[in-house]
Amino acid sequence: MSQTRKIRFGVIGCADIARKVSRAISLSPNASLYAIGSRSLEKAQTFAKTNGFPDGAKVYGSYEAVLDDENVDAVYVPLPTSLHVRWAVMAARKGKHVLLEKPVALNAVEFEEITEACESSGVQFMDGTMWIHHPRTASMFEFLSDAHRFGHLKSIHTCFTFAADPNFLENDIRVKPDLDALGSLGDAGWYCVRAILLAANYELPKTVQATREPVLNKAGVLLSCGASLYWEDGKVATLYCSFLSNLTMDITAVGTKGTLHVHDFIIPYDEKKASFYAASESSFDDLVTKWASEPNKHVIENNLPQEVLMVSEFSRLVAEIKFNNSKPEKKWPTISRKTQLIVDAVKASIDRGFEPVQIQE
């Protein structure tokens, strides 16, 4: 094994979420903040100063300049969704590994352009879904995959809602049709879909049907919506996402033998530990006046926050490619694509008057 060094990140764009990910890069043992680019050099300078970029970090007045810097190994792209295909493809073509915010694209066809560019350049792709990297998620997946404790999945409900303030509802990129046309579905719904895919061991449903009466803003962007998903084997999933309700993020997954409950799956209540509740072969006492036992609380400690674990895993894969001639890990673009396919199907169902939509692999 060759000697490796920290993976040098360039960040293109100064979105709010870039603050969190910049901190994560600086905290990651195998990554470093190397460059920041914005369309405004001044904004980039301010961002670098206030977000832990080292003194020698490169500060650029354009995204291209970051991509043209030969010392940048990987880029983190926090730009609005409508810009993803352009900048992720350009980054890949310039040989940069791509850590891309979610939703990865406006639709799966666009996303195909991104993955094709990454594949032909041999760079790693990963989307910015942080909670998947928390050790709690691995522990939940283990429970959900356990034929004895959980059995096989029969139904799952997930939701992610938050109460956006008036400024968000007026001005945030996520309510603008030209920037994040998928609105709450692409933003909040993305996580619900990913949780459902995780519980279904990443098997795509065959049919998706949007719930009636989604809420759209005047520009036609989804502020809240829901959907039901159906698999060949009879599994059913429902999801609900919204910018208009109190902050809530739930998974209730029910199998033939077990049940999983979690209330903070996307952002854990605490940075250093997280929990979920698991029950197996739950039953009542003889007279059905109480339960034989309560679900067990599983607490998982994590030394590093989940977003740091995401950056570390991405950087590890990049280092394997750069220094050990490994191939990109296909798991990550594959699950991004499946998530996007379901998001697309929900959107298509809404557009077609809530008709069921078949998922095309």
Add this chain to the structure above:
Amino acid sequence: MSQTRKIRFGVIGCADIARKVSRAISLSPNASLYAIGSRSLEKAQTFAKTNGFPDGAKVYGSYEAVLDDENVDAVYVPLPTSLHVRWAVMAARKGKHVLLEKPVALNAVEFEEITEACESSGVQFMDGTMWIHHPRTASMFEFLSDAHRFGHLKSIHTCFTFAADPNFLENDIRVKPDLDALGSLGDAGWYCVRAILLAANYELPKTVQATREPVLNKAGVLLSCGASLYWEDGKVATLYCSFLSNLTMDITAVGTKGTLHVHDFIIPYDEKKASFYAASESSFDDLVTKWASEPNKHVIENNLPQEVLMVSEFSRLVAEIKFNNSKPEKKWPTISRKTQLIVDAVKASIDRGFEPVQIQE
């Protein structure tokens, strides 16, 4: 106020659930086990002996005999749903107050016959939904009705599932089309619907649409199904009920300002206390790496089990009528009817190929 005595119950039928309710009657401070009737005198005798009936209790070899006993004030009817209309109507006509197992009828038209009989005889009607009588439910309702802590309801998901054993799936009345034709919808779904109504302050939805791909047994009885409910103001509810998954009973209710979580709403984990989780104006820290605060756990202690509280409240109303010339409390048949109307609409939607069904008040 006239002097009152304990309300004398006659139980007609020896179903499993009658064991629990007989115990509740015996534990209730204002009720007493007075008579038991079964089509088999021997079964009635055994039931009386093993379920705390006092030595002097009347034991009859028919349901009619219980209804003809002038000392019986009220009857508890645990018979299969298809027999409800016949026996509840007969009980009412004979001047007996009626505590009726749920689902109250095969459909709202049948239920109308029951309520008409109760009204014209001036007897109290109540259905056997126990959890509504738990002080936790009052506490949850208070939270859900609080404009400051919860705001107004935007979405609610409820589920009730349990893993029926092979014997249940073959022989239980709840899988027989001639006995409990509504299957899991009438049995488990009833509670989900009631929880949704509670959260909606008993306002009926305007539209109900069943989820696709319910599971039916060979005789056409629902083993699992789901639905979405829609209100004029944009509220959305989803429910899922099943005989084919691990025991699970959840409410996740999300308002503009608050969230309620509960995992044991129908049968509390513990007979003497129960809890729910409430969150208000939930938010993250500045960098969105953790929550500003976790939902609060509310623990409510109850001296008497919820089924005893149900019997006590029913008996209190009966005593008010018998001894104080009060009128029957209309709240109880009203919420039974609303629950039945929604159950009917889910069934109708399934029968019509999952079309949306308008609720007719």
